[in-house]
Amino acid sequence: MSLADTATLRTRVEETGLLWGLVGLVALLSLLPIGRLVVEGLAPGGQLSTTALGKVLASPATWTATANSLVTAVAGTLLAVLIGGTVALLATLTDIRARNAFTFCFVLPLMIAPQVTALAWLQLFGPSSTLLKLVGMAPPLGSRNPLYSREGIILLLGLQYAPLIFLTLRAGLRALPKELIEAGLAAGASPLTVLRTVVLPLMTPPLVAGIALCFVSCLGNFGIPAFLGIPGNFLALPTLIYQRLAGLGPGVLSEVAILSLLIGIIAMAGILLQDFMMRRRDFRITTTSSAARPFELGRWRTPVEIALWTFAILVLALPFLGLLSTSLIPAFGVPLNLATATFANYAYVLFEHAASKRAFVNSFLMSAGAATAIVLICVPLGYFIVWKKSRALRLLNLAAELPYAMPGVVLAIAAILLFLRPIPVLNVTLYNTVWIIVFAYLARFLVLGLRPVISGYLQIDRTLEEAAQIAGAGLPRRLVTVIFPLVAPAAVAGALLVFLTAFNELTVSALLWSSGAETLGVVVFSFEQGGDSTYASALAAITVLVTVGLMLSTTLFAQRLPQGVLPWRD
Amino acid sequence: MARLTIDRAQKRFGSYLALDDVSLDVEDGEFLAVLGASGCGKTTLLRQIAGFDKLDGGTIRIGDRLVSSAETHIPPEHRKLGIVFQSYALWPHMTVAENVAYGLTVAGVRDPERARRVAAALDLVGLNGFAERRPGLLSGGQRQRVALARCLVTEPSLVLLDEPLANLDVHLRASMEDEFARFHERTGTTMVYITHDQAEAMALADRIAVMDRGRLLQLATPSALYREPANTTVASFIGEGMVLPAAVLSAPQAGRCRVSVLGVEAVVRCRPDQALSGQAKLCLRARDIGLAAADQAGVSAAVERLSYQGGFFRMEARPSAGADIVLHLDAAEPAPAQTGEAIRIAINDGWIIPDSDPLDKAA
Numbered sequence: 001m002s003l004a005d006t007a008t009l010r011t012r013v014e015e016t017g018l019l020w021g022l023v024g025l026v027a028l029l030s031l032l033p034i035g036r037l038v039v040e041g042l043a044p045g046g047q048l049s050t051t052a053l054g055k056v057l058a059s060p061a062t063w064t065a066t067a068n069s070l071v072t073a074v075a076g077t078l079l080a081v082l083i084g085g086t087v088a089l090l091a092t093l094t095d096i097r098a099r100n101a102f103t104f105c106f107v108l109p110l111m112i113a114p115q116v117t118a119l120a121w122l123q124l125f126g127p128s129s130t131l132l133k134l135v136g137m138a139p140p141l142g143s144r145n146p147l148y149s150r151e152g153i154i155l156l157l158g159l160q161y162a163p164l165i166f167l168t169l170r171a172g173l174r175a176l177p178k179e180l181i182e183a184g185l186a187a188g189a190s191p192l193t194v195l196r197t198v199v200l201p202l203m204t205p206p207l208v209a210g211i212a213l214c215f216v217s218c219l220g221n222f223g224i225p226a227f228l229g230i231p232g233n234f235l236a237l238p239t240l241i242y243q244r245l246a247g248l249g250p251g252v253l254s255e256v257a258i259l260s261l262l263i264g265i266i267a268m269a270g271i272l273l274q275d276f277m278m279r280r281r282d283f284r285i286t287t288t289s290s291a292a293r294p295f296e297l298g299r300w301r302t303p304v305e306i307a308l309w310t311f312a313i314l315v316l317a318l319p320f321l322g323l324l325s326t327s328l329i330p331a332f333g334v335p336l337n338l339a340t341a342t343f344a345n346y347a348y349v350l351f352e353h354a355a356s357k358r359a360f361v362n363s364f365l366m367s368a369g370a371a372t373a374i375v376l377i378c379v380p381l382g383y384f385i386v387w388k389k390s391r392a393l394r395l396l397n398l399a400a401e402l403p404y405a406m407p408g409v410v411l412a413i414a415a416i417l418l419f420l421r422p423i424p425v426l427n428v429t430l431y432n433t434v435w436i437i438v439f440a441y442l443a444r445f446l447v448l449g450l451r452p453v454i455s456g457y458l459q460i461d462r463t464l465e466e467a468a469q470i471a472g473a474g475l476p477r478r479l480v481t482v483i484f485p486l487v488a489p490a491a492v493a494g495a496l497l498v499f500l501t502a503f504n505e506l507t508v509s510a511l512l513w514s515s516g517a518e519t520l521g522v523v524v525f526s527f528e529q530g531g532d533s534t535y536a537s538a539l540a541a542i543t544v545l546v547t548v549g550l551m552l553s554t555t556l557f558a559q560r561l562p563q564g565v566l567p568w569r570d
Numbered sequence: 571m572a573r574l575t576i577d578r579a580q581k582r583f584g585s586y587l588a589l590d591d592v593s594l595d596v597e598d599g600e601f602l603a604v605l606g607a608s609g610c611g612k613t614t615l616l617r618q619i620a621g622f623d624k625l626d627g628g629t630i631r632i633g634d635r636l637v638s639s640a641e642t643h644i645p646p647e648h649r650k651l652g653i654v655f656q657s658y659a660l661w662p663h664m665t666v667a668e669n670v671a672y673g674l675t676v677a678g679v680r681d682p683e684r685a686r687r688v689a690a691a692l693d694l695v696g697l698n699g700f701a702e703r704r705p706g707l708l709s710g711g712q713r714q715r716v717a718l719a720r721c722l723v724t725e726p727s728l729v730l731l732d733e734p735l736a737n738l739d740v741h742l743r744a745s746m747e748d749e750f751a752r753f754h755e756r757t758g759t760t761m762v763y764i765t766h767d768q769a770e771a772m773a774l775a776d777r778i779a780v781m782d783r784g785r786l787l788q789l790a791t792p793s794a795l796y797r798e799p800a801n802t803t804v805a806s807f808i809g810e811g812m813v814l815p816a817a818v819l820s821a822p823q824a825g826r827c828r829v830s831v832l833g834v835e836a837v838v839r840c841r842p843d844q845a846l847s848g849q850a851k852l853c854l855r856a857r858d859i860g861l862a863a864a865d866q867a868g869v870s871a872a873v874e875r876l877s878y879q880g881g882f883f884r885m886e887a888r889p890s891a892g893a894d895i896v897l898h899l900d901a902a903e904p905a906p907a908q909t910g911e912a913i914r915i916a917i918n919d920g921w922i923i924p925d926s927d928p929l930d931k932a933a
Contacts (some may be wrong), residue, residue, distance in 0.1 A: 011645045059606035463659035466622060469646045470653045471724070481672075485663040 003015065006329060015475050022381050023392055029443040030399040033414035034264075034406070040417050041261045044254030052254035056262075065240040066262065072153045072225065074217040079166035080159025080214050084165030085207070091166075093175040093199070095294040096305050104551070105312045107568040111547055113504035115223030115525055116540040117160055117319065121147055122227065123537060124322030130329055130336045149262040153225055157218045159315050164217065165210040167567050173199070173207030191295050202276075212274035215266045216542060220407020222507035223521070227528060231529045235261045238409045238507070245413075245511060257417060259411040267407060320544065327537035345538035349523075355515075356523050356539060362434060363520040367502035370441035371495040374449035377442075379484055379491055381450065386457035387465070400450055403443045408507030415440045415512060440508045445501055449494035452566075453485040456490025489557055493566050502548055572633035572727035572760055573598050579638075580627035581614055582782075588614040591628070591785040599758045603765055603775035607807075611784040612764045616730055619762065620653055621646040632728055650720035651728040656736050658713045660705035666692070666716050667701035673724040691723040695749075711742045718749075722757065731763045735770060747773055768808060772796070780804050787848065796855075798839070798921055805853040805923055812897060816852035818922060819843060831917065832869045833891045838920035851923040856884075858919040859899045861906055868914030871897060873907050886912060 044052045057061055091102060109117060125129060126145030132138035146152060176199065184194035225236040235243065241256045297304055326332070328341045349356045384390045385397050403411050419430040421441070430436040468482040484491075506521030513522045520543055527536035551568055558566070581589035588611050588700070598601045604612045617623045619630060621644060623635060630638035632651065637644040660669050667688055668722040674684045692698050695715035705713055714734060721729060733751070735743045750772055754761055765771050771778050772792040780787045780795065780803075788800040799805035802813045816831040827840045831852050838852060862868030871887035874896065878884075883901045897915060907913050 007648050008644050011647065040785045459656055461659065463657050464661060465645070466620075467653065467655060467659040467661075467720075468672065469622075470620065470649075470651065471646045471720075472650070472676040473672070474647055477676065482661055484660075 011474055016382060018475065019384055019390060019393070021389075021395060022377070022384065025377060026381070026393075026396040026400055026446070029446055030396070030402050033411060033418055033443060034402060036258055037261060037264075037410065037414040038418050039496050040254055044257070053258055056255050056258045061235070061240060062259065065235045065237045065259075066235060066266075068229075069219055069236040069238075069263070070266070072150065072157060073215055074163065075154040076157025076214045076218040077211060079088065079154060080160075080165050081163040081207075081211060081217075082216075082535070083158060083311075084162035084210070085169060087162070087311075088166045088169035089195070089199075090308060090448075091478040093195075093295055094297050094301075094304065095310065096297070096301060098305075102308060104568050105316055107163045108316060108548070108551070109160055110167075110465060110567065111500055111504070111551060112544055113219050113223060113506060113521060113524075114160055115227055115506045115521060115528075116323070116504070116544060118147075118156055118224045118227035119524065119533075119536055119540050120319035120323040121152075122328040123533065124319050128333050128533075129322060131318075133335045134325065134337075147228050148234075149228070150234055152228045153236075156224045156228065157221060159225065160221070161214045161217050163567070164214045165207070168206045168210030168213065169203060170505045172203050175422070177203060184315065184420060199513070205561040208274050208277050209369075214273050215270045216405060216407065219263060219267055219270070220409065220507065222409060222510060223525075226436070226506075226510070226525065232430065238407065241409050241413065242510060250444040253413075253417065253420070254412050260407075263407045264410045267410075273478065292544055294366070320541075323537050323541055323544070326533055327541045330532060332531070332533050345534045346542070349535050349539045349542070353523075353535070355518050355526075356535075358516065359518040359520045359523040362518060363503055366434060366438050366441060366519070367499045370438060370445060370502050371449070371499040371522050373442060373445060374446055375453075375491045375495045377446065378449045378453040378494060379487055380479060382453040382457045383479070383483060383489065386454055387462055400447045404445070404447045408444060408505070409511060411440055411444050412508045412511035414507075415443075420528075434517040437517060437519065438510050440512060441498075441502045441505075444508060445498045448497045448501060449491075452490045452497065453487055453493035456487040459490075460486050471545075492557065493554070496550060497566070500550060504543060504547060574760060574762065575631040576615075576628070577613070577630075578628035579618060579625060579630060581611075581618060582626050583624065587784050589618065591786070592781075592786045594779055594786060594789055596760055596762060597776075599760055601754050601761045601763065601776045602796075603684070603763045603771035603778045604781060605768055605771045605778050606781035607766055610781040612617055612766075612781050613732065614731055614784075615781070616653075616762070616764050619728075620651065620730060621649050650715075650724075650726055651730060652724065654704045654714075654717045654721050654729070654731045654734045656733040658717040658737075660713055660716055660720075660890055662704065662706055662707075665701065666697065666703050666705060666708070669716060670720045670723050673720065677724060683735035687723055691719040693721070710738050710745065710792055711867050714738065714746060715749075718753070722753070722759075725757075726759070726764070726882075728760045730800070733764055733766065735765075735767075743770070750774060752842075755840065774888075780807065782807070783893060799853055800924060802853075802923055805851075805921075809855055810898070812854040812895075813923070814852045814854060814895060815923070816850045818847045818850045821846065827922065829920075829922065832889045832895070834867045834869050834917065836867075836917040836920065838917070838922060840922035841924050844922055846923070853921045853923050854897070854917065855919075856899050859897060859917050861899075861901065862914040862916035866914075866916045868916045869897070870912060870914050873911050873913055876905055876909055883928060885913075887915065889915070908918050 041053070043049065087106060090096065091099060091106070096102070120513055122145060123129060125145050126234065127139045127146055129138050147156070147386070169479040180198055180202070181194055184198045185191070189197065220238065222238040222242070223240045225234070226242065229235060229239055237259060241259050244252055244256050244259070325336050327345050328343070329336050330340060330342050330344060334340055350360075381393065384393045416431065417435050422429045464486060465478055465482055468478045473481065504521065506519070506525055509522050510525060513519060520539065524536050524539050527533070527539065554566055575592050576592060578649060579589050579592045581620065591617060594609070602889040604615060606612045614623070618625055618638060624640040625640060627640050629636060632649060636642055637649055656814050661672075664672070669687045670691055674687060676811055678893050679687070683748070686702070689698065692701060695718055697712060697715050697719065698710065700708065704861075705716060708716065717734075734750070735746055738746060744835055746917050749771060763771070763774060775792060777789060777791055778795050779789045782803055788795060788804045790798075790800070795804065796809050799808060799811065805813050806809040814831055816829045818827055818829055819835070822842055822844045825842060826837050827838055827844055829852060869889045870890065871889040872887060873887050875886040876883050879900075882903060884898060885901045885906050885907070886898045888896055899915065
């Protein structure tokens with residue numbers, strides 16, 4: 001073989017090696033866990049049997065939890081559509097001021113962990129509310145916190161996921177060509193008529209997509225039903241699984257596998273329904289032009305702005321004031337004033353409590369590790385998906401979405417099944433270590449990092465890579481010297497999304513944690529379950545500060561980002 | 571320096587034949603322009619030569635080395651050629667010097683040799699004070715020069731230029747055209763220049779390959795292309811040629827023959843082996859025809875449109891013998907005839923399009 005042939009061969013080996021390595025990795029992270037779960041549901045312990053299936057399906061608890069899950073998810077979604085839809089229309093189509101600041105505040109609840117939101121709202125209401133006591137409006141002692149109920153869960157799910165509807169609808173509204181609105185106005189229709197007859201019908205696709213996403217998120221949410229439902233024994237599917245798993249006994253794994261498959265099936269049904277609805281009509285928009293000029297609200301502008309900001313303060317500031325005030329009192333029930341206020345709770349969770357100290361390190365390292373690994377996977381993965389148009393990887397792109405579309409408990413149970421026993425050949429046990437959580441983070445959040453990287457690639461002129469290729473650079477060198485620097489802003493945005501989501505999550509780690517491998521979410525949860533609301537509040541307040549701080553830091557490099565990759569940036 | 575040999579190259583996108591049996595040969599050190607309207611396949615051809623896409627049939631050789639065929643595909647990074655992209659494709663995260671040095675770094679050339687060659691390349695394009703700038707801060711012309719320096723610093727044997735002037739202002743184009751010509755003279759590199767602008771191609775190229783719908787229509791020197799188009803498509807594409815039905819009345823003598831066109835007889839250029847034919851095609855340029863003198867034979871026609879071109883008029887006239895034909899000719903100021911008036915047009919020169927051209931499959 002000549003020198004040139006050897007070089008060509010090496011290039012081919014490098015490229016195909018990288019491609020198949022990525023294919024294997026994505027399959028390992030996405031297809032394997034779901035596949036393992038299905039196997040367990042059909043053949044518990046490796047033997048085809050319907051005993052577990054029959055037992056689960058015959059249990060009344062299963063169907064109560066399913067009904068509870070469905071009711072809260074559907075009602076929560078409806079509430080989210082109502083709130084998120086209205087706000088999206090007002091904030092995108094009209095000429096309100098300070099849009100960026102408002103978007104940031106409105107989207108913030110989405111970035112804050114559901115269990116923290118739940119905790120904050122719990123601290124706001126109820127007889128021991130430090131804040132209500134401060135203003136003398138606390139309900140009488142002994143009365144029940146009104147949030148410990150089905151309605152409480154629905155309210156918080158709706159508020160938590162209204163930003164999802166807001167985001168998808170706003171993206172759709174932005175893509176709406178202004179001619180379509182102007183043609184309606186020119187035909188003599190009033191702005192409200194145009195809204196009803198042109199804008200809303202064309203917004204069906206993003207709205208339906210948002211609804212599906214919101215439904216799946218509500219269904220899979222663990223933090224809110226755990227904090228609000230478990231005390232009142234109102235169980236949804238994720239909390240039922242959690243309780244079953246806590247009372248670990250023989251055969252329980254097969255039962256929770258079947259329960260999590262049940263959630264998976266309901267989630268899939270929601271997504272398929274979305275697909276079906278989209279096929280029935282043509283929503284394609286033909287022109288592409290700049291975004292519509294906002295409708296002038298005129299004398300209504302100030303009242304609308306006041307209404308929007310009041311709402312933002314009600315759902316954002318008040319609960320967190322509740323959280324903050326509880327975190328500053330020495331013991332639950334003590335009123336907050338200058339004499340009682342203390343930072344002792346913060347000192348305790350930061351410096352004294354062993355599990356809490358570990359949780360900071362664990363959550364930080366696991367989130368940062370997952371974010372870094374996901375960027376390192378996503379940059380070459382995006383390259384093959386977008387530029388090489390590799391068919392195998394486009395299928396895997398869909399596969400990568402799977403663990404995120406599935407509720408978190410489903411993935412957690414799948415990870416337990418995969419790693420309960422030592423990995424064959426290697427003989428390493430991941431169960432009861434941090435690594436099982438890291439695996440679950442990688443699988444679940446891969447798609448969060450992948451989406452911004454893909455939009456980053458779509459923005460780059462490919463000739464930049466081709467020029468490097470012509471200069472003689474092979475793929476590994478091109479990736480390092482040319483491609484990575486060019487997609488870096490989008491990749492950093494993706495890494496940040498992964499970090500924040502993992503840093504705040506509870507759903508996955510609630511089922512996978514072990515002593516020594518606690519996460520912040522788990523510690524907040526166990527403080528609250530043990531009645532230590534003050535510690536829980538202090539810890540939660542810290543995570544909120546870290547989250548908001550990181551979100552604000554993105555303004556530093558926002559100019560270099562493709563539009564829409566960071567949800568909280570307008 | 572290297573020859574480029576393309577033999578019966580074929581490329582399909584689905585059912586669409588983007589390259590249809592294209593064969594061409596570029597001599598060592600030649601400047602070849604590939605000319606055609608957008609969608610004619612010229613960019614596909616460039617991407618095949620560069621190796622960005624795989625060939626479905628035929629072969630491409632650079633020098634003696636087979637680089638592309640249905641079975642063989644040498645990746646672009648091992649073809650040792652240079653490209654100047656239409657978008658310049660300068661890396662925004664590197665300085666001008668780093669952009670230019672990239673190919674040398676990849677090839678393992680180290681400082682001080684590398685620094686010396688980068689400085690020499692920047693010197694050559696007149697950008698020696700710009701080494702530490704970022705490409706984003708340069709003007710369009712300067713970016714083009716950086717791209718040129720980056721392409722030439724590794725001394726590739728073959729340079730491909732993909733519409734390099736398309737993104738420049740009109741006044742910058744002329745000076746960059748000169749620059750390319752000087753470069754070619756100085757380096758003697760084989761160059762393949764893709765363009766849709768015939769003036770650019772004519773001014774720069776040793777030979778021009780005209781492409782249409784994935785086929786190579788004609789490969790000839792600019793002058794041959796203009797004076798002796800091989801088929802009707804080239805005849806009408808190049809220099810706004812008019813193609814008229816004609817009858818060849820006499821055998822060629824000293825490269826000319828007598829023809830009958832639009833009811834008059836004329837003597838025009840033709841191939842030495844041109845056969846007598848009742849169904850020949852005559853290619854006329856605006857400069858081949860003019861208003862007939864009183865004693866000259868002429869095609870009677872009616873003036874349809876006059877447009878002032880600065881110093882002269884472009885006159886469009888419809889011959890009474892051919893209702894679907896429009897002749898255009900140049901007329902000096904002041905306008906010799908007004909719209910609607912009858913004129914007589916003399917045919918002073920022309921070219922009989924060879925009727926059996928193997929390249930023109932569609933005809």
